Amino acid sequence: MPESEHPVPALRPRPRLPRTAVAVAAAAAVVATAGAYATRWGPFGPDRLAVDPAAVAEAKAFLADWAGGRAESAGARTTSPDEARTALRNFTAGLDIAEPDLTAGAASAAEDGTVTLAFATRMPVTGLGTWSYDSRIPVRRQEDGAWKVAWDLSLIHPRLSGTEKFRLQREDAGSSPxxxxxxxxxxxxxxxxxxxxxxxxxxxxxxxxxxAIERIDRASGExxxxxxxxxxxxxxxxxSIPSTLDSRWQAAADQALAAKAGGKDAALVALRIDNGEILAVANSPAAGFNRALSGTYAPGSTWKIVTTGALLLGGAVKPGDIVDCPKYLTVGKQFHNVETSEFPGATFTKNFTESCNTGFISLRGKVGDAELGEVAGKYFGIGQKWDVGLPTFDGSVPAPRDQTEKAASMIGQGRVLGNPLTMASVAATAVSGTFHQPTVTPDAEDRTTTTALPGEVVTQLRALMRATVTDGTARGLAGLPGGIGAKTGTAEVSESAPNNGWVVATRGNVAVAVVVEGGITGGSSAVPVVRHLLEAVPQDPA
Incomplete structure (x- = not known):
């Protein structure tokens, strides 16, 4: 407890001690200080020993080495290096533990000089789940003055000892396709x-x-x-376990990424417009992180669908209005268009189809500071909690902190975040007028609350997305049947990294979204993926 939290007792006259008693008390204080690098605070403070920061630093370094798989280095920080290295390796390998997550807690000091650091563990057991528990690391000062972890099996786990160990037992759950x-x-x-x-x-x-992780007797095996x-x-x-996935769309999605993503990290989601059922979830590479559902990306200009919805809902602009599109526009920082293009005297439709950043940013004063987030949540379900049937990130649109951030949010940058799942849903909502929570399992529960877009706004959004295919940046999809509508996006990652390429597209009852990391532009990297997909599956799902 901090010193300030302890009440100071009323001062009283203290009796004088004999000289011998004073000497003994002083000697005891010196011994305590030398042994534990600590002294008690006495009657005016907590009855607690101070902790040497160097001891805590050594314990945390041990945790970092252990978590990072550096058994050699971790062992060298202990009083029994060889035993520690062997035990740490056997523990993680024998229990199929990958990348332990170790979090340091509070430290305390004892009378004998030992400093103990509490820590919490999260041990991911491959293919099963996470094993969580708490343990402690004792650290003692050595003869040379250095601090070392006082090695004992129990610091790995309190119940691990010379007589008991752990065993991973996997059960066959049978085949449930x-x-x-x-x-x-x-x-x-x-x-x-x-x-x-x-x-x-x-x-x-x-x-x-x-x-299960079982504890067994080392001698008997019981x-x-x-x-x-x-x-x-x-x-x-x-x-059998039912899902909303479609075999044809799923296979075509994987093939489209393999054929057209250029070996870059990429992701794709296809879903039904009328009910949100997910038809395909594809990632490249296929193993590892599910970018399609859980990724957190700036959606770039695909977000202009939501921005346009906000502008149309408020009557701030009409498709035929003149909205100048200069090369540059400064709002705290300089914004520019892709390849610094410009369209003087352009209509708002031209701004949308050619994805003019400066034109959209110039309209920022026509929407409230928090309005984009409000529209995104109210009409498109973005930022609400979705129950898809799989772990997902459902988008985030925080209110901008200043005008520069507001300008960035108008074009899907700044702190606006989404992924192919959220943006496929945005496209579906734009052309149907109604948000349907995406789902991949029949038992998913929809707890969202949204409002339908006005019919006039839906008609205008459809026309703008269609014009982007026939006359704009998604013209790579032109010529395909089905009255395809789309919106491309180029999302900045950093000043040194190449932009991500985006596209969302709708055809019939299907909405698709693709992101290609480092794809430079949506038209050059993401559009070919969607074209390959739509050519492979020319008909809507039943």
Whole structure:
């Protein structure tokens, strides 16, 4: 407890001590200081020993080495380097633990000079889940004055010892195949992006992998306790698990990224416009992070669909109004158009189809500072909590902190964030007028609350997106049947990194969104992916 939180007692005359008593008390204080680098505060402060920061630093360095997989370095920080290295390696490898997450807590000092640092662990057990527990690291000063971790097996886990150890026991949950919308089993070998998706769907249904961390006697091998259980009882073995995915769209999505993303990190989502059901989720690379659903990207100019919705809802602009599009516009910082293009005397429609940043930014005074976020949430569901059936990031549109940030948010930069899932949904809402929460499992629950866009606004958004294909930056989709509408985007990442390329597109009852990291422009990198997809699947899903 901080010193200020302790009340100071009323002062009283203190009796004088004999000289011998004073000498003994002084000697005791010196011993305490030398042994623990600490002294008690006495009657006017907490009865607590101070902690040497160097000891805490050594304990935290040990944690960092352990978490980073540097067993050699971690062991060298202990009083038993060889034993520590072996134990740390065996613990993580034997229990299939990847990249431990270790968080330092409070430190305390003892009378004998030992400094103890509490820490919390999150141990990700491959394919099962996370094992969390708390432990402590004792640190002692050595003869040479250096601090070392006082090695003991119990610092890895309080119940790990010379007589007991841990064992990972995996259970066979049986085969519970996930099926597509027509009841056809989905296979990850046909669509590589599906591997993590299918595992998550199965786990949600209770048919995912199960297992336990057991504590066993080192001598007899008998189980003495269970430290953690993973998975849950659910779908019976062999029972199919339905999803909204479509085998044709999923396979075509994976193939489109492989053929047209140029080997760059990229992601794609396709969904039904009338009900939000997800038809395909594709990522490149297929393994690892699910960029399509959980990525946090600046959506760039695809966000101008929402900005346009806000302007049209407020009557701030009409498609035929003149909105000048200069090369540059300064609002705290200089903004420019892609390749510093300009369109003097352009209509608002031209600003939309050619994705004019400066023209859109010039209209920032016609919307309130928090209005973009309000429109995004009220009409497009962005920023509300979605229950899709898989882990997702559902977009974020914080109110701008100044006019420069407001200018950036008009064009999908600044702190505006989304991903292919949110932007496919934005496109679907724009052309239908109604937000439908995206879903991938039938049991997903919609807790969102939105308002339908006025019919006139929907008609204007459709026309603007169609014109972007016939006469604008998405002309790479021209010539395909189905009255395709689209909006491209170029999103700045940093001054040194290449821009991300974006596109959202709608055809019939399907909305698609693609991001290509480092794709430079949406027209050159993301549009070819969508064209490849739509050519491969010329018909809407049933």
């Amino acid at each position: 996930v099926t597509d919308r027509s009841g056809k089993p989905l296979a990850a070998d046909a669509s590589p992006s599906l591997k993590p998706v299918l595992a998550q769907i199965a786990q949600r249904a209770g048919a995912g992998p199960r297992g 189980v003495t306790g269970t430290e953690a259980r993973f998975g849950k009882e659910g779908a019976a073995a062999g029972q």
